Amino acid sequence: MPEIWFYHLQHQPLEKVLPSLVEKALDKGWRVVVQAAAEERLDALDDTLWTYADASFLAHGRARDGDAEMQPIYLTTGSENPNGARLRLFVEGADVAALLIAEPCDMYERMILLFDGADEDQLIAARMQWKTLKGQGHTLAYWQQGERGGWEKKA
Amino acid sequence: MKLSLDPAMQGALAEDSKRQEWFETVYSKAQEDPARVPWANLSAHPLTEAFVKTQVRGIDGLRVLDIGCGLGDNAECFAAEGAQVTAFDFVAQAVEWAKRRFPQTKVAYRQADLFALPEEWRGQFDLVHECYTLQAISVALIPQALGILRDLLAPDGKLLIVARARAEDEEVSGPPWPLPPSVFDIAKAQGLEPVVIEDIAATERIGRRHWRAVLKRAG
Numbered sequence: 001m002p003e004i005w006f007y008h009l010q011h012q013p014l015e016k017v018l019p020s021l022v023e024k025a026l027d028k029g030w031r032v033v034v035q036a037a038a039e040e041r042l043d044a045l046d047d048t049l050w051t052y053a054d055a056s057f058l059a060h061g062r063a064r065d066g067d068a069e070m071q072p073i074y075l076t077t078g079s080e081n082p083n084g085a086r087l088r089l090f091v092e093g094a095d096v097a098a099l100l101i102a103e104p105c106d107m108y109e110r111m112i113l114l115f116d117g118a119d120e121d122q123l124i125a126a127r128m129q130w131k132t133l134k135g136q137g138h139t140l141a142y143w144q145q146g147e148r149g150g151w152e153k154k155a
Numbered sequence: 156m157k158l159s160l161d162p163a164m165q166g167a168l169a170e171d172s173k174r175q176e177w178f179e180t181v182y183s184k185a186q187e188d189p190a191r192v193p194w195a196n197l198s199a200h201p202l203t204e205a206f207v208k209t210q211v212r213g214i215d216g217l218r219v220l221d222i223g224c225g226l227g228d229n230a231e232c233f234a235a236e237g238a239q240v241t242a243f244d245f246v247a248q249a250v251e252w253a254k255r256r257f258p259q260t261k262v263a264y265r266q267a268d269l270f271a272l273p274e275e276w277r278g279q280f281d282l283v284h285e286c287y288t289l290q291a292i293s294v295a296l297i298p299q300a301l302g303i304l305r306d307l308l309a310p311d312g313k314l315l316i317v318a319r320a321r322a323e324d325e326e327v328s329g330p331p332w333p334l335p336p337s338v339f340d341i342a343k344a345q346g347l348e349p350v351v352i353e354d355i356a357a358t359e360r361i362g363r364r365h366w367r368a369v370l371k372r373a374g
C-alpha cells in the first residue's frame with residue numbers, strides 16, 4: 001500500500017508547488033497522475049505545467065489528448081492510472097479515501113493530498129480525509145510548508 | 156509523402172556532411188578503450204532506460220530499431236525487456252565492438268548508413284530509438300533524417316528521441332548540436348506528430364537539458 005502524505009499549503013499557491021513536486025518524482029523515474037475534483041481545475045493546471053518556467057515545461061496529457069499510456073504526467077478527475085504512475089497527487093478536494101476503496105492501489109509508492117490552508121472547505125475536507133484514512137489503518141504523514149517554501153514533517 | 160529511403164535521394168548527399176570519417180576515426184583511435192569514445196558510458200542512457208521501465212504494457216515482443224547504436228548499451232536495454240531489437244551504426248568497428256561486448260546477445264547488430272537503409276526495413280518497426288545521433292549529424296540533414304525515421308515506423312509505430320536540448324536562439328558550437336524546439340516543427344513537416352515531448356531540465360543525474368520525445372506517424 002502507498003504511503004499517504006498531506007501537504008498543507010501556506011506560503012505558496014498550488015501552481016508553484018505542483019511543478020516542483022512533479023519534477024522530483026520524474027527525476028526518480030516515477031510517473032505521476034494528478035487528480036482534481038473538477039475539470040475547470042484541470043484546465044488551469046494544464047496551463048501551469050506548460051508555462052511554469054521560461055526555459056522548460058512539463059509534458060502532460062489528459063484523456064482527450066489520447067496516448068494516455070505514454071504520458072509522464074496525466075491529469076484527470078477520474079480514478080484511472082493509464083500511465084502506470086507511482087505517485088498520485090490529489091488537489092482541491094479530490095477524494096483519496098474513495099479512490100483507495102474503488103481501485104487497486106499497490107502500484108503507487110506514494111499519494112499526496114495537497115490542500116490550501118487559507119481555504120476553509122479544503123481544510124475541513126483534509127481533516128476528514130485524515131480521520132477516515134487513519135481509521136482504515138493507512139500510513140500517514142503531515143507536512144507543513146515553512147516560510148521559505150521548504151517542507152517540514154509535523155506528524 | 157516523399158519516399159526518403161529512395162536511393163536516388165541518397166546519391167544527392169555529400170559524403171562528408173554525414174561525418175562518417177570523423178566517427179570512424181573516433182572508434183579506431185579508441186583502440187578498444189571505451190574511455191576514449193566520448194559518448195560511451197557502458198550503460199543505457201538513463202532517459203532511455205527509464206522509458207523502457209515505465210511502459211505500462213511493457214515492450215516485450217516489440218520490433219525495435221536502434222539507430223547509430225554505438226557500443227550497443229541502449230539496444231541491449233530494449234532486448235533485456237524482451238523486445239526484438241535490430242541495431243545499426245555506419246561505423247563497422249563500432250558494430251564489431253558491440254558484438255564482442257555482448258557475445259550472447261539477442262540483438263541483430265549490423266553495419267548500415269541511416270541514409271542508405273535496406274528497403275525491406277520500411278514500415279517494419281514498432282519503436283525506433285535514437286539517442287544522440289540526430290544531434291551528431293549536420294543540421295542540413297535533419298529533415299531528411301527525420302523523414303527516413305518516419306518511413307521506418309509501422310503504422311502504429313513510435314519514434315523515441317533522446318537528445319540534448321537548447322533554446323532556439325542559443326548559440327551552439329557543435330558537434331554535437333543540441334536540438335532546438337523547432338526540430339519538432341521539422342518533424343511535423345516530415346509526417347511525425349508529437350505524442351509526448353518532455354523538456355527535461357538538467358539535474359544531478361542528467362547534467363544538461365534534454366529532450367525525450369515520442370513521435371508517431373501523422374494521419
Ligand SMILES: C[S@@+](CC[C@H](N)C(=O)[O-])C[C@H]1O[C@@H](n2cnc3c(N)ncnc32)[C@H](O)[C@@H]1O
Pocket residue numbers: 173178194195196200222223224225226229243244245246249267268269270285286287288291292
Ligand atoms: C554520439 S554517438 C551515440 C551512440 C549511441 N546512440 C549512444 O547513445 O551511446 C552517434 C553514433 O551514430 C553513428 N552515426 C552517425 N551518423 C550515422 C549514420 N548516418 N548512419 C549510421 N550511424 C550513424 C555514429 O557512428 C555514432 O556511433
